[in-house]
Amino acid sequence: MEGKEKNTREMEEFEDIQIEDTAQTKTASGEKKDEAEPKESKRKSRKERKKDANVDALKEEYNTLNDKYLRLFSEFDNFRKRTIKEKLELSKTAAEDVMIALISTLDDFERAMQAMEGNEDNKANLEGIKLIYNKLKKTLQQKGLEDMNAKGEVFDTDYHEALTNIPAPDPSMKGKVVDVIEKGYFLNGKVIRFAKVVVGN
Numbered sequence: 467m468e469g470k471e472k473n474t475r476e477m478e479e480f481e482d483i484q485i486e487d488t489a490q491t492k493t494a495s496g497e498k499k500d501e502a503e504p505k506e507s508k509r510k511s512r513k514e515r516k517k518d519a520n521v522d523a524l525k526e527e528y529n530t531l532n533d534k535y536l537r538l539f540s541e542f543d544n545f546r547k548r549t550i551k552e553k554l555e556l557s558k559t560a561a562e563d564v565m566i567a568l569i570s571t572l573d574d575f576e577r578a579m580q581a582m583e584g585n586e587d588n589k590a591n592l593e594g595i596k597l598i599y600n601k602l603k604k605t606l607q608q609k610g611l612e613d614m615n616a617k618g619e620v621f622d623t624d625y626h627e628a629l630t631n632i633p634a635p636d637p638s639m640k641g642k643v644v645d646v647i648e649k650g651y652f653l654n655g656k657v658i659r660f661a662k663v664v665v666g667n
Contacts, residue, residue, distance in 0.1 A: 561609060561653075562653055562656075562658055565606065565609070565611055565651075565653050565658060566658055566659065568602070568606060569611075569651055569658075569659060571602070572599070572602065572603060572606075573648070573649075575595065575598070575599040575602070576599070578595055579592060579595055579596060579599065582595070610653050610654040611651060611652070611653055612651065612652040612653075613649060613650075613651060614649060614650035614651060614652060614657075614661050616643045616646050616649075616650060616661040616663055617643055617644075617645065617646050617663075618639075618642060618643060619642060619643050620641060620642055620643075621641055621642060621643055621663070621665045624657070625650060625657060625660060625661060626643060626650070626660060626661050626662075626663045626665075627660040627661065627662050627663065628663055628664075628665045629647055629662050629663065629664060630664050630665075631664070631665050631666070631667050632644060632664055632665075632666060632667065633666070633667055634666030634667055635666065639666040640666055640667065641665070641666065642665070642666055643661075643663040643664070643665060643666075644663075644664045644665065644666040645663065645664040646661055646662070646663050646664075647662045647663065647664065648661065648662035649661060650662075
């Protein structure tokens with residue numbers, strides 16, 4: 467009987483030791499887990515930091531490229547507008563040389579008509595010349611040619627070329643165009659021939 471009781475006690479003590487060992491093992495493994503968790507969280511934070519750095523770098527690159535694109539687009543738009551403007555101006559004044567050459571023909575017509583006006587014998591011829599002159603002038607006006615009305619206007623070097631100065635017929639004509647020797651012309655608003663004038667002093 468005593469041997470049986472001894473065995474039972476030994477068994478209970480052995481179980482108690484095993485339970486303590488298990489508890490210690492659990493505690494140790496728990497501590498290990500607790501120690502391991504911060505390492506994992508550290509790893510995660512490093513990954514997150516890397517991701518954030520990559521995102522920031524991509525944002526910066528995007529902003530740089532977007533800025534370059536906007537600048538390029540703006541430059542191209544300005545170039546396009548400037549080209550359109552230049553083409554428009556060129557089309558307006560493309561026939562400038564031809565117009566200047568034809569203006570001298572208009573001058574000849576006007577001189578011929580002035581010379582024939584006093585002669586009754588040339589009345590029929592004068593009418594024919596006037597018709598041709600008016601037709602030519604109307605065609606040129608449709609292409610943008612305009613007469614410059616200089617007589618009585620204040621002398622302006624942007625439009626007039628003074629050939630001579632004379633005493634003004636009255637005080638109101640001082641510094642103004644008294645007479646026009648050769649008419650000036652505009653082509654679509656641009657001066658293509660200055661008016662040759664006499665200015666009053």
